[in-house]
Amino acid sequence: QSRNLLAGKKVVITAGPTQERIDPVRYFTNHSSGKMGYAIAQAAKEQGAEVVLISGPTTLQVPDGIEVVHTISAQDMYEAVIKYFVHADIVIKSAAVADYRPKDTFLHKRKKQPGTWSVEMERTIDILKTIGEQKTTQLLVGFAAESENVEEYALSKLHSKNLDLIVANNILQEGAGFKGETNIIMTIAKDGRKKEYPVLSKIEAAKCIIEDIISYTKRQEHS
Ligand code: PMT
Secondary structure (H helix, E strand, O other), rough: OOOOOOOOOEEEEEEEEEEEEOOOOOOOOOOOHHHHHHHHHHHHHHHHOOEEEOOOOOOOOOOOOOOEOOOOOOOHHHHHHHHOOOOOOOOEEEEOOOEEEEEOOOOOOOOOOOOOOOOEEEEEEOHHHHHHHHOOOOOEEEEEEOOOHHHHHHHHHHHOOOEEEEEEEOOOOOOOOOOOOOOOEEEEEEEOEEEEEEEEEHHHHHHHHHHHHHHHHHHHHHH
């Protein structure tokens, strides 16, 4: 396998979930473990890239030689991504970012009360869409976590978020998606090149994603 194909490149990767606070005790989150994103960070580093990993709360150990920025909420992650995005060559967004957060948060623990409790939710910012609108020379890679019509929804995210490549996974498929050691991915590049992979360890899947990004940049250089 060739190495150092990303030497001199600055690669920003987001990983893991976000936590959206309700009060000092409670929050909304999702099942992301960060494994997929950390594996991508490792694969990019193995190709010689200078890697910044923007990570939501996970229990994973950070690989050596990778700069990590820890974030909690979608808003934190947005601020970190905006800061690092400007100088990045490649941005890969594998984090599972909350689309909604509680509209009101409480400074003190909300006490139990009789009856039900409704938490009103408001939209968070779409980080990927925002940087898709702002991008100049950066190559932008998004993920699509879908449970049906995977290819169709992934293509629609590729275009609506102005991406160069999208990695789709069906989170309901056995061996794919959140938490586990494996994933089943499909990559679709903006020029239409599509690749479907069998079940692979997240480490192997990450290598395939990095290879697909590299081959996309090569095609762009030659076109
Ligand atoms: O962490 P693991 O346990 O290993 O699991 C891996 C994974 C399932 C989390 C990963 O493979 C994956 O699919 N990540 C994307 C999860 C997701 O939020 O997908 P989405 O289809 O909802 O979002 C599409 C894209 O927009 C993603 O790149 C996401 O980072 C981005 N997004 C979404 C919402 C938002 N407010 N801002 C964003 O930037």
